[in-house]
Amino acid sequence: MKPCSEVPVHRAIAHALGLHGIRTMFGLIGDANLFMVDSFVRHEGGRFLAANHEGSAVLMAHGHAQAQGRIGVATITHGTGLTNAVTALVEAVRSSTSMVVLCGDTPKDNLEHLQQLDQPPVITATGAGLVLMRGPRFVYQDMARAFYRAMIERRPIVLNMPVDLQWQEAQDQPVVLRVPDERAFIPASDDLDEAVGIIAAAHRPLVLAGRGAASAKARDALIRLAARIGAPLSTTLRASGLFAGDPFNLGVCGTVATDVATETILESDCVIAFGAGLNYFTAAHGSLMQSKRIVQVDISAAAIGARTRPTIGIVGDAARTADRIAALMDEAELPGSGWRSPDMARRIADCRLAPRLPGYPEESLNGTIDLREALLRLERAVSRERNVAVDLGRFVAEALRCFPAPDPRGLIHSISFGSIGLGLPTAIGAAVDSQRPTVLISGDGGFMMGGLTELHTARRCGVNLVIIICSDGSYGAEHVQFTNRNMDPAISLFDWPDFQQVAESMGVPGHTVRNRADLEIAAQAVEANTGVVLIDLKLDPDRVPWN
Structure with a gap:
């Protein structure tokens, strides 16, 4: 230049x-x-x-x-x-x-x-x-x-x-500031000794990883620690998939946990959390952390106790702290808890492999499809190596259960502010330059708010993107509040346009799913997809699960 x-x-x-x-x-x-x-x-x-x-x-x-x-x-x-x-x-x-x-x-x-x-x-x-x-x-x-x-x-x-x-002459010299390496360090304090004592005394410990521990080095160290103390593993939503493949991986802890994960976490008496904020949703509104001793490890002192108050907090690198805890237990010849068992591994595997059955017979759905059945069939049509993005709505917990991300980077987050309508633009950005297909699961209200604006952009960008719309013709959360109080939900219901026709008018192939035959056609279209495809799932607003 x-x-x-x-x-x-x-x-x-x-x-x-x-x-x-x-x-x-x-x-x-x-x-x-x-x-x-x-x-x-x-x-x-x-x-x-x-x-x-x-x-x-x-x-x-x-x-x-x-x-x-x-x-x-x-x-x-x-x-x-x-x-x-x-x-x-x-x-x-x-x-x-x-x-x-x-x-x-x-x-x-x-x-x-x-x-x-x-x-x-x-x-x-x-x-x-x-x-x-x-x-x-x-x-x-x-x-x-x-x-x-x-x-x-x-x-x-x-x-x-x-x-x-803009048109004035630059007089500066090119510069790029070097970002300093994050120096990992091992804590050495009375807090660490107390934490080891708490872990050694636990009968049913659980190792929990959050986004702050979502690295390959931390993953390996936490798996070693969990094996040493006889603990199952779990993650926050933002660290989804971190422990994929481990037989004692419970998956996500919190409001989107599986039944087996929730039961096991409730049974635990000690949680050792690494890089996890322990927020309202990870704690399932507080229920999963009650009556437990909590050891919280984080590289940031400000994160300790910011949401859930731990029994003891340790400032330190996740991987090195986990290895140090294991080493101290070895030095003191402290036994593991013995909580892990072949039966625990079997129950985890059975939960992971067995699909949830549809909740209703097809003939009772009156031109709609069961959400779980539809999502599970579409999930099988998408590569396991994928990006998973979700918009916000009452469908989101079921969507995250049925469409797990393969690793923390594969979960594309757009629900931190509690706003609907942010999913499609975020998913487009994730799909650009990605070697993985991207799946977006959105509600019809969210798609009307933000998705419709950028559907043509998705086509222009030439990305590999599957858009699944959960169409219950309503603002779901508001529909639930009305019906829970035995009130008429009419003002939460909407007559949206035909999303298949809208998509096709913008050059995007679309499929409307009202029954199992439609679902099979849509799944085959997803299997063959290399561009953008839209799947509109017609749901009964009275039969969409809330969590």
Whole structure:
């Protein structure tokens, strides 16, 4: 490239993206970012994937970051571009997603600009970090600072770019800040000794891993510790699939747990949690952690006791702490609990292998399909190596049970803010550059809110994506509240459009499933799919399981 003093700011921003290894960017162009995007594509050889809505662009970067395990990048324009992205930013913040969002800003000397907005307070209100572009002298430094912070703070960082800087000449020198290695350390304290005593005294210990322990090294160490103390293994939702293949893997702990997992976890008398926040859902509203001694291990002191108060907390690396606990027990010649047994392994295997039977005979469903039966059949049609994304709705627990993710990176999260409608944009981002097929399970209300906006975007991006819509013609959670109080749920019911026809009008093959014959045709279409396909499951709103 030319010397830095001879390129405009928008070109320097694009160059900085290339220096940071960014090859894919999501966004929506406007007068505050269009020249930067053009430079990214034209001069850096990058790929720009345009969304139909700014919130969707941020969600696509959110999904891409999760699936690829690296920083996601999105760009939006000023004013309404930012306000349209607020919900998506909050979702990414609460999901601890490392992202950089390049956000335009209006000229500071034009107070009557139609899209003028005091943007910094809006950005910080979402919980995202803020970097203000200081001027042509600091373009590369400010870009490097945004990427550095996104990595170490594990949240979106918004770079605020005033439009009046775009054609000024950059005077900065290219720079990439080196992210320091996270040094693993082994705790040595009275707390560790007390934790070993608690574990040694347990009759029915459980080893629980969260997202903070979702690495290959931690996985192996936790499996060794669990075997040493005779404990089954479980994970939080965000660490789904971490212990796949282990005969004592109970799967997810919490509101989406299997019956065998719930029974076993309730029986446990001690939980050793590594990198797990122990939130409301992992604890199944608190019920799974009652009357148990809890040892919580986390690399961050702030995470200890942030949600559930442990008996003892230890600040330390998950893998090294687990190995240290096992070594101390060996040194003291402390026996394991003996809780593991062939019968426990058999019950876990039987639960994992046996499909849930449909809840109702077909003739009683009156043109609808049983949700469990449909999801289990479609699950068999998709490769086990897949990305699994879910929108939010009362179907979500059943969806996560029927469609397990193969590993933590394969679970694509978009439900941290409790909003419906975020699933499809997030799934598109996950599918881009992925070698795995991606499955999205959405409700009809959520699909109308956010999915319909980006269905054509999915086709344009050419991704391998299966969209499953759970169509009960209602806002499900509200339907449940009305019916639980013996009230008329009429205002929660909707007459949605024919999703198959809508999909086909946008060039996406669609299938409507009302019975088992339809289901088999749809499953065969999923098995043969290499692009985007939409499956609309017609459900009885009175027969959709709540949890």
